Amino acid sequence: MSFEAWTIFALFWVVFVTTPGPNAVNCITNGMALGFTRALPGVLAILTQATLFLLLSAFGVTALIAASPTAFFIAKIIGAGFLIYLGIRGWLTAKTPVKADERPAKHIYLHALAIAVINPKSIAGYLAAFSQFIQPGVAVWEQMVVIMPTALTLTALSYLGFTALGAGIGRAALKAVFNVWIRRTMAICFIIYGVLLGASSTPQPEVS
Numbered sequence: 001m002s003f004e005a006w007t008i009f010a011l012f013w014v015v016f017v018t019t020p021g022p023n024a025v026n027c028i029t030n031g032m033a034l035g036f037t038r039a040l041p042g043v044l045a046i047l048t049q050a051t052l053f054l055l056l057s058a059f060g061v062t063a064l065i066a067a068s069p070t071a072f073f074i075a076k077i078i079g080a081g082f083l084i085y086l087g088i089r090g091w092l093t094a095k096t097p098v099k100a101d102e103r104p105a106k107h108i109y110l111h112a113l114a115i116a117v118i119n120p121k122s123i124a125g126y127l128a129a130f131s132q133f134i135q136p137g138v139a140v141w142e143q144m145v146v147i148m149p150t151a152l153t154l155t156a157l158s159y160l161g162f163t164a165l166g167a168g169i170g171r172a173a174l175k176a177v178f179n180v181w182i183r184r185t186m187a188i189c190f191i192i193y194g195v196l197l198g199a200s201s202t203p204q205p206e207v208s
Contacts, residue, residue: 006146013151017158024162025189026115029090030108031166032182039167041105043159045112049122050155054148057126058140078118084194086115090187094180 023046030039116122169182 006150009147010150010154013154014158017155020162020189022115022189023112023159025186026112027159027162028166028169029183029186030112031163031168032170032186034103034108035170036164036167038105039108039163041109042112043156043163045109046116046159047152047156048113049116050152051148052117053122053126054144054151058144080194084191087187087189087191087194091184091191094183094187 027039027042027046030042033039
């Protein structure tokens with residue numbers, strides 16, 4: 001991969017991972033409830049999903065999933081339902097006094113991994129990256145040596161930033177009313193993402 005191609009890919013990935021979505025909302029929520037350090041398993045889960053999807057993309061599996069309307073529809077409905085459920089639950093519990101969150105790291109990790117993996121919109125993003133930036137005629141694994149570290153580093157920086165933002169909001173939210181509305185805003189975001197996900201169309205792989 002040339003330096004120019006790498007630069008374009010890096011810029012694309014920055015936009016891809018900094019555009020707020022369910023992962024960002026979950027990181028902010030974790031940061032608010034847990035603090036920065038204890039919320040880090042959630043970032044690790046997103047990196048796990050990113051690694052998995054990058055490898056699947058290299059093998060062409062994400063293109064196969066995106067090309068299957070039935071598989072995409074099932075994943076879309078499951079993902080939409082889960083996000084809407086999280087939003088409704090968050091809204092209903094927004095007035096509940098915040099207590100020390102004792103969730104184990106494993107629970108934080110698995111919860112974040114579920115949010116990351118079930119969102120089939122991610123498939124479109126990874127598919128776009130590979131359809132646009134993988135150079136034909138060059139061994140895919142030679143390009144992955146450049147693509148994977150770049151993508152994972154930018155992903156980590158982005159979601160560490162969202163987690164830090166949530167931790168900062170949590171420290172600043174000293175008044176109960178402010179805290180309630182911040183939590184309700186996060187809940188509404190989950191519901192909106194769920195509705196948009198359920199209404200989305202199947203991503204179509206590009207044909208060269």
